[in-house]
Amino acid sequence: MTSCSQILIVALLGLAAVNATPVVQQAGAAQFTSSMTRFLQAFKSIMPCGYGNIPALGPIINPFYEYAINTDDYTLVGNVTNLRVQGLNNFQVLSASDYGKTGVASYDLIFPKIQVLGFAAVDGFINIGGFKLPISQNDVINEALFDLRFVGSYSFANSLTNSSGLRMVDFQQTIYLAGVEMDNWNTLWNISTNNFWNRWMKILLPLAMEEMQPKITDFLYQNFLVPEVNDMLANVSMQELVNFFESQAQLWENANCQA
Numbered sequence: 001m002t003s004c005s006q007i008l009i010v011a012l013l014g015l016a017a018v019n020a021t022p023v024v025q026q027a028g029a030a031q032f033t034s035s036m037t038r039f040l041q042a043f044k045s046i047m048p049c050g051y052g053n054i055p056a057l058g059p060i061i062n063p064f065y066e067y068a069i070n071t072d073d074y075t076l077v078g079n080v081t082n083l084r085v086q087g088l089n090n091f092q093v094l095s096a097s098d099y100g101k102t103g104v105a106s107y108d109l110i111f112p113k114i115q116v117l118g119f120a121a122v123d124g125f126i127n128i129g130g131f132k133l134p135i136s137q138n139d140v141i142n143e144a145l146f147d148l149r150f151v152g153s154y155s156f157a158n159s160l161t162n163s164s165g166l167r168m169v170d171f172q173q174t175i176y177l178a179g180v181e182m183d184n185w186n187t188l189w190n191i192s193t194n195n196f197w198n199r200w201m202k203i204l205l206p207l208a209m210e211e212m213q214p215k216i217t218d219f220l221y222q223n224f225l226v227p228e229v230n231d232m233l234a235n236v237s238m239q240e241l242v243n244f245f246e247s248q249a250q251l252w253e254n255a256n257c258q259a
Contacts, residue, residue, distance in 0.1 A: 028239030031246075039245040040093070042252035047089035049257035056259070058089025069124075076135070078122030083141075087114040094149075106153040115144040140185040147178035159234040166233040166241065171226050173217055177209045 050056035062083040069076045094108040118141040125132040152173030159165030182198040189197070233241070 028237070028242040031242050032238065035242045035245040035249070038249045042249035044089060044091070046252045046255055046257045048259035049255065051252060051255055051257075058259075059084050059086035060088065072127065074124060074126045076122055076124040078120060078124075078137075080141075081119045083116070083118040085114065085116050087111060105155070107151070109150045111145070111148040113144055113146055114148060117142055136188060138187045140187070142183040142185075144181040145177060145179075146181065147176070149176040149178070150174075151176065159230070161234050164237045165235050166238065167230050168226060168233065171217065171221055173221060174213055175209060175216060177206045180205045 046054070047058040048056060062080070064079065064081050066079045067076070088111065090113070091109060091111050094110055096107045120137065120139045120141055122135060122137050124135045126135060150173060152171070154171040155169050157167045157169045159167045180202050182201045184198060185194055
């Protein structure tokens with residue numbers, strides 16, 4: 001049975017590939033665009049309900065979870081209650097096209113607004129220059145990301161282990177964040193401190209996103225996403241990929257999610 005993580009990875013791959021003509025000219029290539037478009041719309045339709053081992057994603061609701069993170073640089077121990085993340089199922093594909101005969105697929109995907117609500121408690125410290133700065137928070141969470149945008153491209157090539165299989169190469173992605181709205185409230189702070197922190201986080205988060213861009217493709221995607229996708233595609237022909245998109249889309253359409 002296809003796992004939740006595999007379905008989501010293939011869905012993300014599909015976002016990039018709508019209207020793309022792969023380098024590998026296998027049978028089924030002519031139906032790739034229509035099947036991928038159908039798959040994407042069907043996946044979006046079941047996000048409010050979930051399906052099988054895919055949880056509901058529009059919104060994501062988690063009543064309670066605990067965490068404990070320990071590194072040389074920081075230690076965080078805490079919990080989050082009544083977490084609600086909404087807006088993931090409102091994504092829009094602004095463009096998803098290829099460069100004709102080059103076989104390079106480009107995509108432009110945007111989440112207009114993702115809002116996070118809940119309550120959080122955390123204790124720990126951050127190590128700065130050998131000094132441990134304590135952290136203690138008891139927060140009401142109310143924050144939102146505006147126009148979170150993913151722009152990228154990749155190409156298809158033959159699998160290195162199977163001549164009839166597929167492989168994703170030359171993957172590039174940039175993430176843009178237009179704005180952040182923060183109205184979190186730490187009950188351990190006074191009004192002035194809360195207002196100061198919210199104002200600064202509105203500025204710092206978009207700047208941090210810009211600063212980390214060089215590491216996103218080079219480290220996260222090339223070391224984690226791309227190898228896993230290529231392992232999945234190595235023994236899959238274009239016709240088999242198209243058949244999977246069509247059959248999975250049919251199942252999701254038949255679910256008739258009305259949430």
